[in-house]
Amino acid sequence: MIEFDTTNSTIEDLYKHRSIRAYKTAPLSKELITQVVTAGQRASTSSNLQQYSVVIITDQAKRDKLAELCGGQKHISQAPVFMAWCADVSRLRRAAARVNAPNEIGYVENFLVSAVDAALAMQNAAVAAESLGLGMCYIGGIRNNSQAVIDLLQLPEGVFPVSGMTLGWPDANPIHRPRLDVNAIMFWDTYGTDNEEALLEAYDDKMIETGIYDGRQIPADPNNPNAKPQRYGWQSHSLRRVSAPKRVEMSDVLKKQGFKLK
Numbered sequence: 339m340i341e342f343d344t345t346n347s348t349i350e351d352l353y354k355h356r357s358i359r360a361y362k363t364a365p366l367s368k369e370l371i372t373q374v375v376t377a378g379q380r381a382s383t384s385s386n387l388q389q390y391s392v393v394i395i396t397d398q399a400k401r402d403k404l405a406e407l408c409g410g411q412k413h414i415s416q417a418p419v420f421m422a423w424c425a426d427v428s429r430l431r432r433a434a435a436r437v438n439a440p441n442e443i444g445y446v447e448n449f450l451v452s453a454v455d456a457a458l459a460m461q462n463a464a465v466a467a468e469s470l471g472l473g474m475c476y477i478g479g480i481r482n483n484s485q486a487v488i489d490l491l492q493l494p495e496g497v498f499p500v501s502g503m504t505l506g507w508p509d510a511n512p513i514h515r516p517r518l519d520v521n522a523i524m525f526w527d528t529y530g531t532d533n534e535e536a537l538l539e540a541y542d543d544k545m546i547e548t549g550i551y552d553g554r555q556i557p558a559d560p561n562n563p564n565a566k567p568q569r570y571g572w573q574s575h576s577l578r579r580v581s582a583p584k585r586v587e588m589s590d591v592l593k594k595q596g597f598k599l600k
């Protein structure tokens with residue numbers, strides 16, 4: 339069990355978050371979806387450039403296709419709404435083209451700014467949705483086959499899907515996953531790692547206690563037989579997740595989408 343901070347309803351709502359991977363089939367109205375996205379737009383945005391967009395997908399056949407493209411994630415088919423949150427520098431490019439103005443918005447800086455903008459908006463939308471009793475789950479799997487997603491959603495140059503999000507009325511009551519001790523991620527004045535090992539070991543204990551890894555352990559990397567055996571906790575699980583290169587084609591897809599990445 340995590341300890342809730344109930345100082346006020348905003349903080350309490352943040353503590354209540356958990357990703358929902360089972361949904362009731364009831365559709366969501368356009369008004370409700372629009373309300374959630376509009377609240378998302380209230381997030382800060384770099385220089386007020388608002389370099390992000392979101393494509394809403396309710397069509398069942400398209401959600402089924404996206405479920406497949408995102409690595410066979412059934413909750414994408416099941417949730418009535420899938421949102422594709424995108425970094426988007428294309429709007430300002432079109433505005434520049436209309437008045438023959440120069441624009442230099444394809445660099446790493448611009449990708450980072452637009453991806454951060456998208457992340458802030460989607461997290462605001464997530465908090466708004468949860469405050470209304472809706473459930474959500476981010477879908478990084480949208481980057482498993484980014485080119486196919488770009489084609490399916492007809493994303494123009496300058497638009498890249500950063501994360502998906504399933505949305506709907508929850509049909510599950512999952513646990514609140516404990517987080518790392520705040521002192522493992524928060525430092526005063528200078529970065530420090532003095533107590534890190536002990537904090538990570540303590541977190542392993544907490545996560546093992548939830549039973550979350552029972553029946554879903556990632557196999558050890560057969561190419562690394564010299565790795566020291568570990569008990570299966572957060573460290574072991576996470577190290578197995580990061581032991582192989584992932585989505586290595588992404589820089590090529592980004593370049594094809596008009597992000598120079600220089």
Ligand SMILES: Cc1cc2nc3c(=O)[nH]c(=O)nc-3n(C[C@H](O)[C@H](O)[C@H](O)COP(=O)(O)O)c2cc1C
Pocket residue numbers: 355356357358359411475476477478479480501513514515
């Ligand atoms: C950017 C991002 C991508 C994610 N991608 C997926 C995903 O593809 N599928 C999924 O089921 N959960 C996904 N998640 C959810 C995380 O697994 C989840 O947030 C994490 O395990 C913590 O659990 P909690 O959200 O219930 O607290 C993603 C989360 C983030 C922030």
